[in-house]
Amino acid sequence: MTQSTPAIRLHRATKVFPDASGGSFTAMRNVTLDVAPGEFVTVVGPTGCGKSTTLSLVSGLEPASAGAVEVGGVPVTAIPRNVGYMFQQDAVLPWRTVSDNVGLGLRYRGASKSDARSRSQDWIERVGLAGFEKYYPHQLSGGMRKRVALAQTLITEPEIILMDEPFGALDVQTRELMQAELLRLWAGTGAAVVFVTHDLTEAIALADRVVVMTAAPATVKTIVEVDLPRPRDVDEIRLQPAFLRLYRAVWQSLREEVEIARQKGASRG
Numbered sequence: 187m188t189q190s191t192p193a194i195r196l197h198r199a200t201k202v203f204p205d206a207s208g209g210s211f212t213a214m215r216n217v218t219l220d221v222a223p224g225e226f227v228t229v230v231g232p233t234g235c236g237k238s239t240t241l242s243l244v245s246g247l248e249p250a251s252a253g254a255v256e257v258g259g260v261p262v263t264a265i266p267r268n269v270g271y272m273f274q275q276d277a278v279l280p281w282r283t284v285s286d287n288v289g290l291g292l293r294y295r296g297a298s299k300s301d302a303r304s305r306s307q308d309w310i311e312r313v314g315l316a317g318f319e320k321y322y323p324h325q326l327s328g329g330m331r332k333r334v335a336l337a338q339t340l341i342t343e344p345e346i347i348l349m350d351e352p353f354g355a356l357d358v359q360t361r362e363l364m365q366a367e368l369l370r371l372w373a374g375t376g377a378a379v380v381f382v383t384h385d386l387t388e389a390i391a392l393a394d395r396v397v398v399m400t401a402a403p404a405t406v407k408t409i410v411e412v413d414l415p416r417p418r419d420v421d422e423i424r425l426q427p428a429f430l431r432l433y434r435a436v437w438q439s440l441r442e443e444v445e446i447a448r449q450k451g452a453s454r455g
């Protein structure tokens with residue numbers, strides 16, 4: 187992958203699903219978006235507009251119905267190995283300890299038990315869970331489980347990280363802590379991130395660019411450049427006038443789509 191090759195490239199990507207009545211439903215239409223290596227992109231849009239579907243195409247979980255989807259310049263035909271994931275419901279296994287959970291991805295990739303253990307120890311320390319290595323997930327708070335999931339994702343050093351509302355189920359304070367943790371841990375990894383969220387403050391605080399999607403079928407409506415300096419203090423940054431200007435720009439664009447989605451929903455119901 188050369189420096190000019192996007193980490194992710196969607197070109198007029200379209201996804202049509204069969205619907206329950208034997209017809210079809212277009213979830214995404216002509217989505218065109220390049221994400222550069224090391225870039226943090228957040229995606230916002232009305233509920234059900236097709237944001238998760240966009241991630242499914244990049245992750246190879248669903249094939250595109252039309253258009254192109256590439257990761258590192260290579261068309262996506264299967265699940266790419268250099269992609270890490272984090273979802274609202276984390277993939278932490280309840281019957282494995284913190285240490286085993288964090289090392290899981292390395293073991294799947296063929297690392298020896300001792301190699302996985304020593305590298306997972308390093309990540310456990312980086313995410314602030316030293317001392318909890320032998321705990322099981324049910325013995326941890328929601329925020330601690332998210333730290334496990336973060337370590338689990340980052341330990342395999344993915345070039346691309348796809349995140350679908352990863353902090354959506356957390357309380358506001360824990361969510362803010364995890365946003366700060368994510369930025370701290372992501373800095374310097376060189377990974378490209380696509381992060382789907384409903385929380386505009388989160389979208390702006392984390393991103394280099396915020397992509398606003400239209401009501402279904404999803405297409406890119408606006409891209410707002412977030413020219414706030416890094417490293418960022420997510421607590422502080424949201425109080426700055428520049429942040430409020432960005433918030434207004436994103437919300438103005440999104441509000442129209444939320445209204446359209448609501449009207450479509452009302453006419454269907």
Ligand SMILES: Nc1ncnc2c1ncn2[C@@H]1O[C@H](COP(=O)(O)OP(=O)(O)OP(=O)(O)O)[C@@H](O)[C@H]1O
Pocket residue numbers: 203204205211213231232233234235236237238239240402
């Ligand atoms: N496998 C599938 N088969 C049929 N329809 C699907 C499938 N996956 C998603 N859809 C439909 O595609 C549309 C977009 O779904 P998607 O989950 O991508 O939206 P979203 O923007 O991520 O939603 P939310 O904001 O609520 O998380 C929805 O109407 C959904 O019902």
